[in-house]
Amino acid sequence: MLSTERLSPAFPQHSRLDERGRLQIGGCDAIELAREFGTPLYAVAEEDLRARARSYLDAFRARHDDFVVAYGAKANACTAVLEVFAGEGLWCDVASAGELQLALGAGFSPERLIVHGNARTEEELELALGSGAGLVVVDNFDDIDRLERLTSAASGAPAGPAAAHEGQDVLVRVTPGVRPGTHASISTGQADSKFGLGIDDAARAIERIDAIEGLRLLGLHVHVGSQLMELEPFVAAVAAIAPLGSFDVYDLGGGLGVAYGAGEHPPAVEDYVAALVEAVQSALGPGKRIIVEPGRSLVANACATLYTVVSVKRNVSVWVAVDGGMSDNLRPMLYGARYEAQVADRFGDSVPCRLVGKHCESGDVLVHDAALQDPEVGDVVVTPATGAYGLAMANNYNGVPRPAMVFCRDGQARLVVRRETYDDLRARDVS
Ligand SMILES: Cc1ncc(COP(=O)(O)O)c(C=O)c1O
Secondary structure (H helix, E strand, O other), X not given: OOEOOOOOOOOOOOEEEOOOOOEEEOOEEHHHHHHHXXXXXXXXXXXXXXXXHHHHHHHXXXXXXXXXXXXXXXXXXXXXXXXXXXXOOOEEXXXXXHHHHHHHHOOOOHHHEEEOOOOOOHHHHHHHHHOOOOEEEEOOHHHHHHHHXXXXXXXXXXXXHHHHOOOEEEEEEEOOOOOOOOOHHHEOOOOOOOOOEOHHHHHHHHHHHHOOOOEEEEEEEOOOEOOEOOOHHHHHHHHHHHHHXXXXXXXXXXOEOOOOOOOOOOOOHHHHHHHHHHHHHHHOOOOOEEEEOOOHHHHHHHEEEEEEEEEEEEEOEEEEEEOOOOOOOOHHHHHOOOOOOEEOOEOOOOEEEEEEOOOOOOOXXXXXXXXXXXXXXXXXXXXEOOOOOOHHHOOOHHHOOOOEEEEEEOOEEEEEEOOOOHHHHHOOOOO
């Protein structure tokens, strides 16, 4: 029997257990993937990425004419992922000059880029303007100073297409004073935040921008936080920015939560979009352009990481050590993020254990409360829901090369990011 019922919602939609109880991702056998490409390995069900992009587009199409779905590239800025979303017709939210370059390289047209950042140098803003980025989101008054200088310097000299007509289109990022129920490190909507401007300062920023010839203020931006499992904070943020006036464009950021394990039920994309559309129409009026910037909810569940078990020992607890860890998934260490784990060809939970990485930190624990089925050295262990902020935050701690990524589709696996080599570790050394 082909079974999906033993998979939690953290796994890709396009995954299942086969008749032998072996995990298949995008039609590819997880054990074979590990054998062919090595571990740790990010295995992505490519069709999941497309299905999730389409679910956002369909949800908007069903209820609102003027909308933009912009992929929050920070979640996973690998070129192959960006290419999928560019191909599906999304825009792209970039948070740095580097992400901007990656998005352009992956085929996003410049006018579909939304450029963020709370600490952008003049050079970074110049690059954004020069590349013709569609929207620059103003985070602070220093941004306004820089943009004023750049757009007045550019008048007469051609910058990007946006700067060439009525000025560079901008949004003002507002911190709406909404504290969502998520980890403090990924909460951004509260009044005391490093991102954006409070309501009073936003009102002053709007006045200043209105007086600058080279800038055209289209609207406001809010992003209340990430991994939100309730819709109320999104709705509250819309209400909070209403007193700032009426604009054509409202960018409501990203933040929709995902399931990292069994029993977790984030709001459906349909319900999220319906709530936003309803909130905008009732608090801000009809005919507005609504932008959203989903990151995690487009990529997290499309991917699972495969590891090989290197050691199993009992030291009070049972410690199952794998060949990766905090260098390929920093989220458990940064935020206490919880993951589930399974032996890829033996799902079950006979042995309560701690799934740990290979790094020289006691905190290098991927799953504190794992339960694996008779874990043994050589087993392939899978942790699902690693597509967001995994590769994006990967690092070389302890000189560990970063993993490869494969796209799996209809039983075919395609290498899209090669594994780092030991030579790569030295690649930037000058001596
Ligand atoms: C401005 C902005 N937009 C979008 C996102 C994407 O958020 P998420 O991955 O939670 O959807 C973030 C994440 O931090 C963000 O800061």
